[in-house]
Amino acid sequence: MNRMDTRHALFPIVQGSMFPDLRRECAQAMLELDAEGYAIGGLSVGEPRPLSLEMVATTEAILPRTRPRYAMGVGMPEELAEYVALGVDMMDCVLPSRNARNGCLFTSQGRVIIKHARYKDDARPLDPACTCYTCAHYSRAYLRHLYLAGEMLYAMLATRHNIRRYLDIMREIRDAIVSEHILST
Ligand SMILES: [Zn+2]
Numbered sequence: 001m002n003r004m005d006t007r008h009a010l011f012p013i014v015q016g017s018m019f020p021d022l023r024r025e026c027a028q029a030m031l032e033l034d035a036e037g038y039a040i041g042g043l044s045v046g047e048p049r050p051l052s053l054e055m056v057a058t059t060e061a062i063l064p065r066t067r068p069r070y071a072m073g074v075g076m077p078e079e080l081a082e083y084v085a086l087g088v089d090m091m092d093c094v095l096p097s098r099n100a101r102n103g104c105l106f107t108s109q110g111r112v113i114i115k116h117a118r119y120k121d122d123a124r125p126l127d128p129a130c131t132c133y134t135c136a137h138y139s140r141a142y143l144r145h146l147y148l149a150g151e152m153l154y155a156m157l158a159t160r161h162n163i164r165r166y167l168d169i170m171r172e173i174r175d176a177i178v179s180e181h182i183l184s185t
Pocket of ligand 1: 130131132134135136161162164
């Protein structure tokens with residue numbers, strides 16, 4: 001069966017810890033599989049970020065440019081553009097949902113730690129620039145109340161917002177790439 005007939009795609013995972021030679025050796029071996037895409041694994045396991053980025057750069061240089069690359073387990077909102085600049089097409093991470101549940105919300109203006117007293121009477125939406133359901137319907141003060149009360153609704157609303165923030169960042173990056181392409185042609 002032609003693998004492209006299915007909606008699924010198998011991505012082999014390039015490993016090699018923090019050793020560039022092992023990363024290169026693994027990536028070379030994976031090329032023989034002629035896969036639909038390639039994953040870069042073993043990142044965000046406690047290593048310094050510059051080392052993580054170095055491993056991505058080392059691996060990416062070997063992987064075919066015509067296939068999507070997927071960096072596993074990254075990253076913070078401010079890091080996404082860096083990974084894209086290194087040639088990464090997709091990422092996944094627990095951060096938007098885990099941080100949301102723990103009271104850390106990502107906005108276009110920076111982070112909001114919702115438990116802080118300064119939000120007690122703050123009637124503004126979490127992020128005025130965001131069009132998500134949470135920001136359209138609930139105030140910072142109400143989200144803070146839900147968080148402090150331990151209401152499950154808080155986790156749902158906060159997660160919904162943080163995931164939207166990540167999607168917005170990736171959309172902005174895609175738009176920037178398209179604009180750059182148009183300007184350069
Ligand atoms: Zn929002």
